[in-house]
Amino acid sequence: KRLMEDKTFTIAENIRQLANRNLKFLPFENLPGMNTYLDGILKNNPDYSYCFMADKKMNILYHNDKTKVDIQLDENLYGGLYDTDFSNLTLSVGDHYEMIIPIIKSDESLGSIHIGIRKALIDANILRMIFLTIGVLVISLGIFGMALYFFLKKSIIHPITNLSDVAHKLADFDLTASADARGRVDEIG
Numbered sequence: 387k388r389l390m391e392d393k394t395f396t397i398a399e400n401i402r403q404l405a406n407r408n409l410k411f412l413p414f415e416n417l418p419g420m421n422t423y424l425d426g427i428l429k430n431n432p433d434y435s436y437c438f439m440a441d442k443k444m445n446i447l448y449h450n451d452k453t454k455v456d457i458q459l460d461e462n463l464y465g466g467l468y469d470t471d472f473s474n475l476t477l478s479v480g481d482h483y484e485m486i487i488p489i490i491k492s493d494e495s496l497g498s499i500h501i502g503i504r505k506a507l508i509d510a511n512i513l514r515m516i517f518l519t520i521g522v523l524v525i526s527l528g529i530f531g532m533a534l535y536f537f538l539k540k541s542i543i544h545p546i547t548n549l550s551d552v553a554h555k556l557a558d559f560d561l562t563a564s565a566d567a568r569g570r571v572d573e574i575g
Contacts, residue, residue: 390433390508391485395474397427398487398499405439405489405499414441414489414496420448421455434501435482439489440464441497467498481505 401424408417424437428450438449444459444467463479467486475486482502489496 390503390511391476394434394485394501394503395487397431398474398485398501401427401437401439401499402487402489406491409491409496414491415447417448421450421452424448424450433503433507435504436500436502438500439497440500442495447497471495478505483508 404423405414405417405420412418420439424439427437428434436450438446438454440446440459444461444464446455446457446459449455449457463477467475472486472488477484477486479502482504485501485503487499489498
């Protein structure tokens with residue numbers, strides 16, 4: 387999720403920089419070609435569902451879907467958005483996560499950029515990362531377990547098995563049996 391958020395905020399920052407360059411010459415409400423630019427962003431980034439820019443009065447000024455321009459944002463959802471200072475924000479809006487970044491000119495908030503990503507896409511990425519992490523963990527534990535088994539077999543299990551075989555031969559009065567003392571000279575050796 388964090389990678390997708392970072393990518394989205396980078397794209398939103400690029401939109402903001404373009405808008406700020408144009409704001410030197412034009413008012414925020416009259417940036418030519420902005421709807422087409424937002425539509426191009428979505429065509430190049432299929433993970434995103436929508437992209438729009440709204441003014442601080444919560445009117446959508448530019449949208450990748452030109453039929454949604456001049457629509458008022460939901461007061462209940464976005465009402466306090468412009469009352470606080472924020473650098474970026476993520477909201478849950480229906481079946482989307484909406485990344486929001488403000489547009490500021492001369493320390494005055496003019497509006498914001500909104501980019502929507504389907505929750506199912508984020509959730510699928512999270513689920514894939516969980517399965518990948520579990521898979522790597524299982525494989526790592528398997529490799530560790532096999533290495534531990536071969537180490538124990540060579541240093542503990544094999545010498546004890548040989549000693550047990552010698553003990554059985556001695557129990558059967560085979561006095562020619564002897565144990566090979568290999569390795570360390572300690573309890574196991």
